[in-house]
Amino acid sequence: MRRFARTLVTAALATAVVAGTAGWASAGSQSAVTGPPPGSAAWRADTVSGRPLPDPARATPSEVARFFAALDDSLALGLVRSHPLVAGNLDGAPLALRYEANRLAVLATGEPRFASLAAPGRQILAFDPRGRGTVAEVFGDLGRAAHVSVVVPGSDNDATTYDRPRAAYTGPAGMARSLRSATGEAAAVIAWTGYTTPVGVGLDTARGRLAEAGAVRLARFTDGLDAVGAPDPVLFCHSYGSVVCGLAARHTDATDIVAFGSPGMRAGSVARLHTDARVWAARGPDDWISDVPNVEFAGLGHGADPTSAAFGARRIPAADVAGHTGYFTPGTQSLKAFASIAAGAGR
Template sequence: MGVGAGRFAERRLGGSGSGGAAGGGPGRERAPGRERAPARSPRWVRVLLAGLVTAAVVVPLTAAVRPGIPAPDPADLAPVTASTLEGAYAANRANAELAARTAAGHGDRHRAAADRALAVPSRRLLFFDGRGSGRVAEVFGDLAHTGRVAVLVPGSDTSLDTYERFHTAAAALHRGLTRQAPAGSGTAVVAWLGYTTPATVSTTAVTPGRADEAAPGLREFVRGLRGVTGPDARITLLCHSYGSVVCGRAADGLDVDDLVLLGSPGTGADSAADLRTRARVWAARGSDDWVAEVPHAAVALLGTTVGFGTDPVSPAFGARVFFAGDGGHSDYFRPGSACLANLVRIVLGETSEVTRA
């Protein structure tokens, strides 16, 4: 079933603002004799998380919320299919150009430049919404004629204003896929900025609210992709940082073949099996990624849950853990890196070639 390009990620998210069977796919067994973590975490974890919440509340007040940036409503398009893709791309580019002119008229040159970059003829936008922090889904490759699709879900501090770095990661993955794909086989990458991401230092970065809001839109977006690519295409979801929390919340019901967690603080699930997805679940963390220092616990605090539970690269979680090299939190798609090479293999289905950690 096709989904309107302007509604790929908006239908359940609201416009104003990274069905599975039970089991996490093949993975590592839970360590023998290892018990599930007790419901109540050690006192030091609760104190540390309480301090983080306090800091997260205080620090963002100095940056406050950026004044609203006016922008036109998203293009009102019919459901997107393989035959209507080019028309959808053109309509969304036109909307991005209009948003750029509106932002410029409002005196926001930075947003105007970001919108204008998305409006050039070479960009393929499945949807675009310039309102607020902005939302966009951009395609790299020929989505209508491919058997392998990778969807990137970003983490915190990703918006139209910072979109270029997300674009760079998706483009690097697509170049790697193009070089390594068998002759005659098509590949495509989609950069999905379909939700309002949290600020890195904020309560929203350590609580699941934004992920809960985003999950229905991600499920709908993947269903819409099936309406373009057909049921036989293999779809891999690559979820970075807080984006892995989004993917964890959406996993039960996502029609994807592989689910990859990169630099993840946790998914909110105790194990890969608890994600209730038919997809193979993978996880990786660079040796210089600061996320390793984040307490892997989930604690009821101040009326919400703080933290995201089991470390996805731990044996207890049960994912297929692969080698990510010595990179930091922003290096998973770095050209020439061990991690990018492994991501290419996973997307292409060359799973026996993936270097395990």
């Protein structure tokens, strides 16, 4: 009888989660992109001046940074040209080398769906064509920035949709551009579509499986920023991206974590995130995410509402935000607050 009751509760929760996310949309389960990028075996088999190359799967970003610091420019550029997919995704490698490596990697795919990423002047910090593709782009001068922010997006984002036309100030690139414009020239903002996101509204959005894989990648990415001397970042985490940030929180050196349009962070309170970062939360008045039940049971749901008083996050005004993706619209209270946080106000 007890097992039957538990089954009923689980079924009810699944129904509530699906209903709360505005209905079931057929979407296949996604396979998370994990591990080192394609070409890693050839990279490991190579050497430079008789020295082995840092293992993409095992070397820390700090070890990668020390390796490149001991190379002259010509040898480093030779590695970029021989192994662009590995060098472009190697956290801890010099920024300029990664930009060039990813330009070459995009061109090498020969695929029109990625071609725009290789346009002159773009600073692509990571690119992986596996699956739907992952990508990270820098807006501003990351090497000299006094402040760095990372935008972590939610569902339906990948390298194939990254440059697709969208409403202004939405999508990872639109959010990043808007935040940098509001923060100023001393800031750099990274649009980090660096994990496999859910597609549509289905079980992937209600579970934490993809977020768990994404959290590992986000933590390593922020370690890579630290290894090249960038300031500790602010994480701006939208929708399902806030689940990723919640799981990564204890493993990053972020100064601030901002959850907006969030279904939950897989923690019951700020204290349960086990982070020294300041934690902020925002939700607009007509954001459909408010209809998602803030529950977590049998692997479904993402827990407490980050905007609730019990959660303990600092509240960000968002009364003039329209919908689920309007938080970076110029003139909104939320963007003004985001820019202030990104610029280090109050630290």
